[in-house]
Amino acid sequence: MRLNRRxxxxxxxELLIVISIILIIAAIAVxxxxxxxxxxxxxxxxxxxxxxxxxETQYYSEFGKYADNLAELGPPASGAPGxxxxxxxxxxxxxxxxxxxxxxxAGSPTGYSVTAVPEAxxxxxxxxxxxxxxxxIRQSTTAEPANANSPEIR
Numbered sequence: 001m002r003l004n005r006r007x008x009x010x011x012x013x014e015l016l017i018v019i020s021i022i023l024i025i026a027a028i029a030v031x032x033x034x035x036x037x038x039x040x041x042x043x044x045x046x047x048x049x050x051x052x053x054x055x056e057t058q059y060y061s062e063f064g065k066y067a068d069n070l071a072e073l074g075p076p077a078s079g080a081p082g083x084x085x086x087x088x089x090x091x092x093x094x095x096x097x098x099x100x101x102x103x104x105x106a107g108s109p110t111g112y113s114v115t116a117v118p119e120a121x122x123x124x125x126x127x128x129x130x131x132x133x134x135x136x137i138r139q140s141t142t143a144e145p146a147n148a149n150s151p152e153i154r
Contacts, residue, residue: 041118041125045098045100048093048101051089052070070094071085074089075090100125116130127140127146129153130150
């Protein structure tokens with residue numbers, strides 16, 4: 001007499017096939033996701049440059065000169081805001097690192113310049129950015145940082 005056994009669950013072969021399909025889909029999706037994250041960080045860097053432009057304009061209207069560095073635009077360590085720390089931008093941007101980019105501001109007698117360089121080129125960003133008091137944002141797609149002669153962002 002033969003016992004009728006019910007089949008329960010999946011066989012090992014069926015599970016391996018499903019796992020391999022999932023791995024193939026993940027291998028295709030992960031690089032595209034990383035590229036999208038990098039593009040999002042680049043867009044955030046461009047927005048942060050706009051924030052710095054607005055902060056420089058406000059700083060100029062309050063103190064009659066452009067800020068020489070990000071710390072002058074950021075919050076004071078203690079006490080009231082002033083020319084050394086005007087409390088115009090958030091601390092994380094005033095520290096110089098935000099969204100996978102390193103930001104620097106350099107003042108001059110007639111204006112200022114802003115640069116944004118990826119922390120890890122081709123990982124946190126594939127472009128560096130430069131801008132000045134003209135508000136034109138320029139980019140470099142090489143490891144060399146962008147400068148005043150780099151092409152404009154279109």
